[in-house]
Structure formats: structure tokens, C-alpha cells
Amino acid sequence: MSLALLAVQILNGLELGFILFLVASGLTLVFGVMDFINLAHGVQYMLGAYFAATLIAWSGSFWLGLVLGVAASLLMGLVLEWTVFRHLARAGHLEQVLATFALILIFTDLVSMIFGAGSLSINLPPLLAQSVTFSRDFSYPLWRLIIIAAGLGVALLLWVLIARTRLGMLVRAGSTHPQTVQALGVDIDRLFLVVFAFGAMLAGFAGTMAGPLTGVEPTMGDGVLILAFVVIVVGGVGSVRGALIGALLIGLVDTLGRAFATDIMSQFLSRSSAASAGPALASMLIYVLMALVLAVRPSGLFASGD
């Protein structure tokens, strides 16, 4: 295991972590502020990638398509809030699970109807498709570094929004004391609309950023959604700081586990049993981590309202 390989895997872990953060931050606010379970957040990630792929192809410009794609995600978030989520805000969790599950089924099928079930690709412009060379045996794709930078930027932006603005104050108050906030005359429905649409935009942005790496498929949101759930459970519902730390933790543990579990296990086991047990253990690592965190702190690392 060379140092360069370790560095590459750590960067991969951070990149996955920041993608997860983009998905989880909006989701955790929706959970926290409205006590709302949204399974369809992965759909918004998937739609974001499709918007970007389509608009980049249509406009012929990568950057224009990217910006338009994010705007389309925001619009989609607003439309979904108006048509579906608003009516579920006061319903029970079971209704929310059913209705948002229905949205997954509907959108996954609609998208495969329109674009086909196969994978689309987003081609990076040549300038972005290069790698950055750090040393003779250590170079890293530029786009992944951009994802890390974008994730950091969004984290900073969210921190400023939540800690320094009036809207952020309302979001913080709404996640811990929704009744009090409402009694003070704040339109909590409008607050929900803003938080929801913003979260949808971030999820779409995440899909857009991940699209060039993973390809764009109708079911691409499912895996990310469940990872984002793990992130939120580990970080604590309603806490953006928890989402950031949880996401980086999950991203690093998952990536490093997959990269090195077989090697580490072959120190203790025979080569062949390590080769079969390693991947299985690696794929379970983050869930074991989640279980450990929950055993110690049932409401996650950071309580709501941080």
C-alpha cells in the first residue's frame, strides 16, 4: 500500500463525502424542520443529473447546461412542493412514506420511458477532463477536486445562511420549536417551501456533479438516498453540521473500507477467505458504524438545532 494510493483513496472518500453532504444537507433540514420523511430526495438527485445531461446537450455549452440544470432542479423542487409535499406536511409518517415511495416509482418509470433505461453520459469539456499531477506517481482527476471544492463552498454558504441570516434563524428555531415559531407569526408553510426547494436544488446539483463520474441512469438516486439516510442518522436529524461531519465520515469509511478491507483481512485470514469476506465486510462497514453511533447516541452525533 503506497502513500500515493492512500492519498488517492482519501480524496475519493472526501469526494463521495461531499456528494453525500449535498444530498443530505437539504434532506436533514426537511426532516428537522417539518418532521417529514422524504424518500423521493434521491429522485431529485437523479432528475438533476438528467436535467444537466439534457441541457448540456441542448445548449452545447457545459457551463450553461450546468447552471440551467441547477435552475431546473430548483424549479422542480418548487413544483413538487406545490403539487405533492405541501399536502403531506401534516400527514402521518406512513402516508409520507407511501406517497414519496409512489413518487420514486412514478419518476423512475417516467424517466426510463423518456430517456430509456440505459445509462446516459455527461462528457466533461477537455479543460476539466484533465488530471492534476501532484508528484511522479500521484495525480488526481480535476473534476473530483472541483466536486470537493464545490462541496466545501456549499458547506460554507449553508453555514453563513443558517448562522448569520434571519432565514437561517427561523430554520434553526423551526427545527426545535415549530409551534413557538408559528405562534410568533412566522408562516411555517412558506419556510418549508423555501427549505424544501433549496434542498431539492442541492440534491439536483449533487446529481449534476456526480453525473460525469457515475453516468446518468433512472435508478441512480436509490443508493445515494440510502447513504444520505445513514449520514443523517449518524449526524443527527436537522443538523447541517451533523450532515457535513456524517457525510465525510461515511464517505471516507466506505471508500477506504472498500479499498483496503481485503488487504487488511488477509493479514489475519487466508488469501482466499479474505478475498470473499473482505468485500462483504467493506459493504457493511458504514452500517456497523451507524449502529455503533446509535448505540452510544440514539439521536445521532449532533442533536437537532445545531
Add this chain to the structure above:
Amino acid sequence: MISLKAQRLKTFFKAEQTTALLAAVFLIALLAGQVLGNTDPTTLLARAAIFALAALSLSFILGQGGMVSLGHAAPMGLGAYVTLTLALFGIKDFFLVTALAFMAGAAFSALTGLIALRTRGVYFIMITLAFAQMAYYAMSSLSIFGGTDGMALPVRSTVLGWPLFRSDGATALIALLLLGLAYGGIMRVTRSRFGMVLRASHLNESRAVALGFEPLTYRLLAYSFAGGLSAISGVLLANLTDYISPSFLDWHRSGELIVMVVLGGVARPFGAILGAFALIYIESLVGGFTQYWNLVLGLVLRAIVLLRGRLESRLRAMP
């Protein structure tokens, strides 16, 4: 107007009418599915009975205990994998396989339940989903079971040495028999002291605690039992399909199990059976016309939630 409707829905007669309506829809779906569907009728019956068993076990924790588990396909799939593992070792006696599968499903549910049941609401839903996904990925990465591709069951189970599962008709009969037994058992438990405490801790936890009960113990027992029962349905499904893959544990399947329970009505265990039969038969029917069955299901589901939400939210909020 709506509150009047809600009042009526509360009454016994309304509940009976709903059952009658559902039964009618179910019968029509049954007939149409048999006539127009593209699946062999016996296989379809066996499949419906198997999923009814799984949905029944979910309805026990969801309807009686208020636990919205979004990972109920996991113990079901584990039951199928227990069948496969034992078959690989040449063990195929149905009673032995079923007993071991029950224990495996109950053990998985008990372990994950210990953590999940300490939480409520959105946490519980996410954690059950996450643990089910863990089981899914674990099975996907085990190369001895064929990884993501899955593996054919080398030999079907036998009942006292008889290769009964060789015909889908016998499988259907066994599944229906087990379904009947499970239904009888669950109705007994529901009416028993245990069932009352379980409902009480769901409907008013603080009162149940004040009366000296420990809700966690009751929930955990119910949750483990439901997991074991679900694993038994997995044994049957493995014997029916002859092929076991990680898709048995897919979280979409967990979602479909919830849909079955809600479709037939959460309050009564029989609803889960109706819902499962209805969904499996409608799926076969719609699947005969279009590949976009999920789209249809999604739209139907959306409509159900709209209608239910209007009535139910006036009755009582589900946790």
C-alpha cells in the same frame, strides 16, 4: 361533512363495508389476473399466498405496534438465503429449513431491532431501511452465493422426504396452509394480553408505561417474531422461484410490502392478506399490458394516499 364521514368510518358497519368493497375489488382482480395475466395461475396463487404471509407479518408490527419498518424484505430475503445455504450442504427437510430460517430472521430482526426500536418516527424508518440495505449489500458481495447475480437453488425442499415443492400447486397449498396458521396465530396474539399491551404502547405509550409495562420488550418481541415469520415466507419464495438473488432483499420490495398492508387496511391483520393478493394479481394483470407497472402502481398509490389522508388524518395520526 368529512368529519361525519370519519365518524361513520369509525363505526363497525363502515369497517365491514370497506372489507366488502375490498373483497369485491380483490375478487375482480383475482379473476382478471387469472384470465388476462401472463403468469401460470397456480404459480400466481402460490406467489400471492407467500407475499400475503410476509405482508401479514409486517401488518402485525405496523398495524398493532405502529412500527413503520421499511426493511421487512430483509428477513424475507434472509429466509431465502438460509434455504440456499442449507441446500448447498444437502439439507432440504422443510421443517428443519423453516425452523432455522425463522431463527435467522428473528435473530436479524432482534439485533437490528435492539438499535432501531430505541428510536421513533423518521429515525426508525431510516434505520430499518439502512439495516435492510446492509443485508442487501452483504448478500450482493458474497461470491459464494453468486454475488449480485444470485444463484439457482440446487434442490427444492422436501416435506418428510416427499418432494412436494416440485409442483407449484403443492407449493401454493403449503403456502396457503401456513398463511392460515399464521393468521390464526396472529389473531390469537392480537386478542391476547400481549397484543393489547403492544397496541397500548403504540396508541398511548406514556399510559402503558405508567401502568408498569416496558414497551421496548413488547416491541422487540413482536418485531423479532415478525422477522421470523417473514423469513418463513422467504423459504417458500425460494422454493417457488428456484433462484435466489439479492433482489429478494431490495428495499423496493420492503416498500411494496408496506403498500400491501396499507392497501388492505392497517387496522386488521386480514387487510394485509387482501392487500397482498390484490397487489400481486393486479401486478400480473397490468404486467400483461405494459412494462411500466411501477408507474401504474405509483399513480394508484398516490391516489390512495390522497383519499386516505383526507379521512385518516381526521381519525387519528399514524406515528
